[in-house]
Amino acid sequence: MTGNFLIDSAISLAGIIFLVLLTRSLFGAPPAPVSEENARERLAFDEPDFVPASWIVDRSGRAALALAENGEAAIVRRLGGDLVTRRFQTADANIVSGGDRLIIRLPDLTVPDVTL
Numbered sequence: 355m356t357g358n359f360l361i362d363s364a365i366s367l368a369g370i371i372f373l374v375l376l377t378r379s380l381f382g383a384p385p386a387p388v389s390e391e392n393a394r395e396r397l398a399f400d401e402p403d404f405v406p407a408s409w410i411v412d413r414s415g416r417a418a419l420a421l422a423e424n425g426e427a428a429i430v431r432r433l434g435g436d437l438v439t440r441r442f443q444t445a446d447a448n449i450v451s452g453g454d455r456l457i458i459r460l461p462d463l464t465v466p467d468v469t470l
Contacts (some may be wrong), residue, residue: 385436417429
């Protein structure tokens with residue numbers, strides 16, 4: 355480049371800032387964390403006949419679990435920039451409770467383990 359350390363560093367820093375801003379403008383901000391409000395809205399859209407009786411929301415905002423009184427449950431989690439849902443029977447899931455964590459393993463291979 356120019357041979358001057360300060361000028362070269364300033365040019366590199368300006369290039370990095372430009373690339374970060376360009377990426378942010380093209381792909382948007384990271385998705386919002388999962389809250390009970392947006393999980394309830396998404397679940398009502400995807401599964402209108404599912405009536406949750408209680409909610410368990412992950413503190414870090416990664417996922418939420420909705421439990422119904424009829425033995426069904428639904429997971430709402432982030433995937434990319436959107437929320438996805440998966441409805442299942444609680445009898446079919448392997449739910450492990452350890453300390454302050456709840457690990458849900460579904461027999462469906464398309465859904466990875468969810469930790470709340």
